[in-house]
Amino acid sequence: xxxxxxxxxxxxxxxLAAVTATVxxxxxxxxxxxxxxxxxxxxxxxxxxAVSDALEIFTDINSFHFYVPLKHFANYWLNIVxxxxxxxxxxxxxxxxxxxxxxxxxxxxxxxxxxxxxxxxALFFAVAPVGxxxxxxxxxxxxxxxxxxxxxxxxxxxxxxxAGLKHNQDKHFIALSFILYFIGLFFWPTIIVLPVLxxxxxxxxxxxxxxxxxxxxxxxxSAVSIFKGKMLKQVQHDKTIKKIFFRLLPFAxxxxxxxxxxxYISHLRHAEETQSAVFDNGMIxxxxxxxxxxxxxxxxxxxxxxxxxxxxxxxxxxxxxxxFPFWTGRAEYLLKIGLLDGFAALCILAYFKNKMxxxxxxxxxxxxxxxxxxxxxxxxxxLRYMYFASIGVFFGVFAxxxxxxxxxxxxxxxxxLAALALGLWFAFFSVNSFVRKHxxxxxxxxxxxxxxxxxxxxxxxxxLKIKWEPDLEGMLKYLYNAKAALEKNKAxxxxxxxxxxxxxxxxxxxxxxxxxxxxxxx
Numbered sequence: 001x002x003x004x005x006x007x008x009x010x011x012x013x014x015x016l017a018a019v020t021a022t023v024x025x026x027x028x029x030x031x032x033x034x035x036x037x038x039x040x041x042x043x044x045x046x047x048x049x050a051v052s053d054a055l056e057i058f059t060d061i062n063s064f065h066f067y068v069p070l071k072h073f074a075n076y077w078l079n080i081v082x083x084x085x086x087x088x089x090x091x092x093x094x095x096x097x098x099x100x101x102x103x104x105x106x107x108x109x110x111x112x113x114x115x116x117x118x119x120x121x122a123l124f125f126a127v128a129p130v131g132x133x134x135x136x137x138x139x140x141x142x143x144x145x146x147x148x149x150x151x152x153x154x155x156x157x158x159x160x161x162x163a164g165l166k167h168n169q170d171k172h173f174i175a176l177s178f179i180l181y182f183i184g185l186f187f188w189p190t191i192i193v194l195p196v197l198x199x200x201x202x203x204x205x206x207x208x209x210x211x212x213x214x215x216x217x218x219x220x221x222s223a224v225s226i227f228k229g230k231m232l233k234q235v236q237h238d239k240t241i242k243k244i245f246f247r248l249l250p251f252a253x254x255x256x257x258x259x260x261x262x263x264y265i266s267h268l269r270h271a272e273e274t275q276s277a278v279f280d281n282g283m284i285x286x287x288x289x290x291x292x293x294x295x296x297x298x299x300x301x302x303x304x305x306x307x308x309x310x311x312x313x314x315x316x317x318x319x320x321x322x323x324f325p326f327w328t329g330r331a332e333y334l335l336k337i338g339l340l341d342g343f344a345a346l347c348i349l350a351y352f353k354n355k356m357x358x359x360x361x362x363x364x365x366x367x368x369x370x371x372x373x374x375x376x377x378x379x380x381x382x383l384r385y386m387y388f389a390s391i392g393v394f395f396g397v398f399a400x401x402x403x404x405x406x407x408x409x410x411x412x413x414x415x416x417l418a419a420l421a422l423g424l425w426f427a428f429f430s431v432n433s434f435v436r437k438h439x440x441x442x443x444x445x446x447x448x449x450x451x452x453x454x455x456x457x458x459x460x461x462x463x464l465k466i467k468w469e470p471d472l473e474g475m476l477k478y479l480y481n482a483k484a485a486l487e488k489n490k491a492x493x494x495x496x497x498x499x500x501x502x503x504x505x506x507x508x509x510x511x512x513x514x515x516x517x518x519x520x521x522x
Contacts, residue, residue: 009109012119013102020098020126023434027136028090040075040139042084047075066262070186071142089138096144097135101126103151104391110158111356112399116406120398120422121391129432130309130390133383136436140384142188147388149184150191150367153177157198161205178250185258190388192259193366195251200362202244204355302368303336305386306343309393343393346400353403360399363392479508 032042045051046060054076058069075089082088104125109118125131134143160173184191347361367388409415483504 008115009106012105012115012122016101016105016119016122016126017098019123019430020101021094023127023430024094024097024135025091026434028087028094030086030090030136032086032138037086037138040072041079041086041089044072044075047072047079049076049080052076061265066189067258067265068142068186068188070183071145071188074141074145074187086138089141090136093135093138093141093144096141096148097126097131100144100147100151103148103155107151107155107158108391108395110155111359112354112395112402113356114354114399114402117395117398117402121394124394124398124426124429125391127426127429127433128309128390128394129429129436130305130383131387132433132436134387137384143190143384143387145187146184146190149180149187150194150388153180153184153191153194154197156180158201174247178254181251182254185254189258189262190367190370190385192255192370195248195255197359197362197366198248198251199244200359201356202247204358206240206244299340300333300336302365303338303340305368305389306339306364306393307336308383309386309390343396347396350396350399350403354399357396357399357403360392360396363395364389365392367392475511476508479504479511483508 041047046057054073057072057076061067078089078092101122105118105122108121109115112118134140134147154177156173156177160170160177165173181191181194343364344361347358350357350360368385370385406418409418486504
């Protein structure tokens with residue numbers, strides 16, 4: 001706990017909070033700005049205090065594609081406080097992002113024991129455009145809440161091993177970590193694989209847990225001392241394994257239970273009725289989407305998002321990439337795969353200097369791939385899924401710089417150049433994120449931006465024009481236009497064609513079914 005008792009940390013936290021507020025707090029003047037904002041906040045009866053009771057949020061599972069009642073519950077209470085004022089909702093998201101930045105700083109500081117790594121990681125996480133989707137879109141606030149509880153859980157888990165704890169305090173921290181993790185799962189299940197990070201942390205922290213044989217022999221000593229040494233190692237190994245097992249068991253049980261619940265609600269209960277049923281089937285989707293014959297596209301897609309973490313596009317606030325094909329040329333494919341391999345190499349090199357830095361790669365993987373397995377509709381991973389994963393990206397980069405680059409910078413001239421390079425990178429990120437928040441003021445700007453992109457963006461231009469109101473005939477008109485645009489742009493987009501076609505046909509079938517029920521009642 002000593003690492004929390006320095007003035008330096010307080011100064012860093014103040015700077016991080018001030019920078020984050022400067023970049024993002026201007027968006028509180030925005031209105032509801034995207035289709036999902038209207039669908040989840042304005043027209044969602046579950047979060048309307050005048051229509052529904054709060055208890056319905058937890059019991060009306062027919063309204064869920066994933067069981068995320070706490071996300072709706074938070075929106076319910078914010079609507080009570082704000083009277084559906086979007087400015088209050090934006091401000092709530094901004095404040096939540098500030099807390100996540102602070103938690104990021106504390107977590108990385110605990111892992112790396114380096115003030116510079118922790119500060120730079122949190123600073124770039126605070127302003128990275130790759131996370132602007134989650135902050136600026138009110139409907140994406142579930143990801144902010146999940147990151148808050150996930151980072152808090154991770155921090156509490158590590159604090160359980162701090163020096164100077166009193167009797168049973170470690171167990172209290174583990175219990176608090178579990179509670180925070182469990183709560184976070186019901187905001188959005190992105191953190192479902194957090195126990196994997198805990199396992200990596202434990203294995204790195206306990207070298208004795210990696211002992212699998214008793215081949216180690218003392219240089220000298222009697223047969224009795226050799227035997228006792230072996231037995232002592234075996235006992236130590238067994239105790240460590242047992243301790244890790246029982247620590248992680250509740251987390252694993254919770255993860256399996258929540259995954260099963262979401263698969264049940266998403267796949268079984270909504271298989272026929274939901275407008276995006278084929279996309280809400282949990283991890284089953286992974287094999288439907290990629291298949292064994294195209295599994296090679298997974299590392300390429302991961303490399304694509306790693307690329308967007310460093311060099312975000314000028315305008316891409318919804319999709320990254322915006323429905324571009326996975327394979328656009330051998331050169332790009334090799335570039336993205338090489339980038340992913342390079343990032344893994346940086347993390348592995350940093351590991352030799354600080355064992356905990358390997359968690360940078362684990363954080364990136366653990367929080368990116370759930371978004372790939374549980375894709376929502378046809379987003380092919382929205383930027384919001386990179387909100388949490390980007391922490392691992394910046395942690396890995398700055399850990400490598402700290403251990404291999406900064407020590408070699410000796411002259412004042414070289415230090416100035418290094419500071420200038422980091423300053424320009426930070427300025428680019430800050431300006432990009434600052435500009436992006438204004439683009440969310442007008443929902444039509446999103447549609448226009450999508451229409452400016454080539455190929456299947458035209459399809460989503462029609463889909464995004466749908467007003468989430470009971471105008472079923474109007475919805476159908478836009479959906480049929482989208483289907484026509486899809487057929488026109490089919491060549492070269494086979495994978496996206498199947499996904500988007502199923503999405504559009506699912507929506508049409510859903511609207512026709514609702515229309516038939518309405519006609520029957522009349």
